Amino acid sequence: MQSNSNLQPTPDNDGFFGTYGGRYVPEPLIAVLDEISRAYQTYKNDDAFKRELADLYKHYVGRPSPIFHARRLTGHCGGAQIFLKREDLNHTGAHKINHCLGEALLAKRMGKKKIIAETGAGQHGVALATAAALVGLECDIYMGEVDIEKEHPNVVRMGILGARVVPVAAGQRTLKEAVDAALMAYVQDPITQFYGIGSVVGPHPFPMMVRDFQQVVGEEAREQFLDMTGRLPDNLIACVGGGSNAIGLFTAFLDDENVAMFGVEPAGLSFKVGEHAATLTMGTPGVIHGFRCHLLQDEDGEPLPVYSCASGLDYPGVGPQHSFLKEIGRVTYETINDKEAIDAFFALSRIEGIIPALESSHAVAFAMKVAALLESDKTILVNLSGRGDKDIDHVVRVYGHLYGVE
Numbered sequence: 147m148q149s150n151s152n153l154q155p156t157p158d159n160d161g162f163f164g165t166y167g168g169r170y171v172p173e174p175l176i177a178v179l180d181e182i183s184r185a186y187q188t189y190k191n192d193d194a195f196k197r198e199l200a201d202l203y204k205h206y207v208g209r210p211s212p213i214f215h216a217r218r219l220t221g222h223c224g225g226a227q228i229f230l231k232r233e234d235l236n237h238t239g240a241h242k243i244n245h246c247l248g249e250a251l252l253a254k255r256m257g258k259k260k261i262i263a264e265t266g267a268g269q270h271g272v273a274l275a276t277a278a279a280l281v282g283l284e285c286d287i288y289m290g291e292v293d294i295e296k297e298h299p300n301v302v303r304m305g306i307l308g309a310r311v312v313p314v315a316a317g318q319r320t321l322k323e324a325v326d327a328a329l330m331a332y333v334q335d336p337i338t339q340f341y342g343i344g345s346v347v348g349p350h351p352f353p354m355m356v357r358d359f360q361q362v363v364g365e366e367a368r369e370q371f372l373d374m375t376g377r378l379p380d381n382l383i384a385c386v387g388g389g390s391n392a393i394g395l396f397t398a399f400l401d402d403e404n405v406a407m408f409g410v411e412p413a414g415l416s417f418k419v420g421e422h423a424a425t426l427t428m429g430t431p432g433v434i435h436g437f438r439c440h441l442l443q444d445e446d447g448e449p450l451p452v453y454s455c456a457s458g459l460d461y462p463g464v465g466p467q468h469s470f471l472k473e474i475g476r477v478t479y480e481t482i483n484d485k486e487a488i489d490a491f492f493a494l495s496r497i498e499g500i501i502p503a504l505e506s507s508h509a510v511a512f513a514m515k516v517a518a519l520l521e522s523d524k525t526i527l528v529n530l531s532g533r534g535d536k537d538i539d540h541v542v543r544v545y546g547h548l549y550g551v552e
């Protein structure tokens with residue numbers, strides 16, 4: 147097993163995790179990113195900032211989120227004990243509020259007027275609009291037209307929260323194009339605006355900063371799990387879009403060599419181009435949105451079209467630290483397809499009374515597979531990254547007839 151410094155790179159000063167990450171951006175953006183880096187380094191160690199964030203986690207988000215021993219699901223699978231870290235119970239319904247509050251507080255401290263970002267499933271947009279309302283910042287959210295149609299309730303929520311939703315009509319009209327559009331808007335005015343990125347992606351310092359704000363998930367989980375069982379979990383499982391909920395859970399356990407970790411990517415409809423978003427599984431190193439990572443790309447290095455039933459997972463790149471963790475073999479990356487995810491969505495709903503987000507359903511599906519292969523004295527902790535309310539209309543329209551719901 148490698149030493150701490152190999153497993154948990156800060157990253158290095160240039161923002162690299164091994165050969166992944168960094169800053170592949172036009173020259174004028176370097177100064178802007180340096181400003182964010184400096185401000186982040188300052189406030190990260192500032193007692194008042196840390197206290198304010200901890201206070202919001204507790205009294206606004208509702209942290210710590212509980213861990214639930216899913217006994218009936220465990221019985222259904224017949225094997226390892228399945229536990230769920232209930233990020234779905236957070237205010238706004240997912241883990242994203244953890245980093246959005248951090249970003250909004252930082253933007254406010256930096257004297258910015260407006261926070262802007264992209265959103266896929268709309269979860270990041272809602273979380274950021276929420277954080278912006280709370281701290282008193284304007285908020286523009288860029289969203290692909292396909293996602294706007296698919297995730298209508300979240301679009302309405304953002305409007306109610308006072309954010310402006312900017313439709314993106316380019317290309318596939320989903321997450322990748324939304325990031326392109328938001329970055330473009332940001333470059334035009336990085337002085338009064340702050341980019342509140344939605345995952346552990348983008349140029350340095352974003353992957354590090356978002357990871358640090360999400361780290362609370364794993365820190366809580368480690369302590370809670372020890373309290374509940376007297377041991378650490380044998381396995382951690384989380385879905386991977388950009389990778390923020392996964393890295394948030396994994397970080398506190400990276401040095402625990404007996405804790406196995408699995409990131410679950412969407413295999414969509416098939417492994418044909420355009421029918422999945424299994425970046426680490428099928429991709430090769432390349433550059434997207436200002437950083438180096440595994441990438442689903444064509445011969446010219448252009449990102450390929452991607453798809454998943456879970457809008458929050460359909461991104462052709464992935465957080466650079468995940469590329470690094472794959473390369474050194476610390477985390478294993480697996481895939482779950484749409485059908486398996488939908489089965490898990492209904493299984494958790496009907497066996498435990500918990501409707502999971504379609505993204506989280508990928509992690510649940512993989513946990514159900516793994517549990518069945520293990521003895522009953524083994525444990526699996528799943529990061530239940532979000533709740534499924536946003537997905538119910540889509541799920542019932544497309545798959546309801548298969549499960550007796552019309």
Ligand SMILES: *Cc1c(COP(=O)(O)O)cnc(C)c1O
Nearest residue numbers: 269387388389390391458505532
């Ligand atoms: C956005 C989202 C994800 C995917 O993002 P990561 O950065 O990979 O965590 C997963 N689950 C839910 C509920 C989401 O909203």
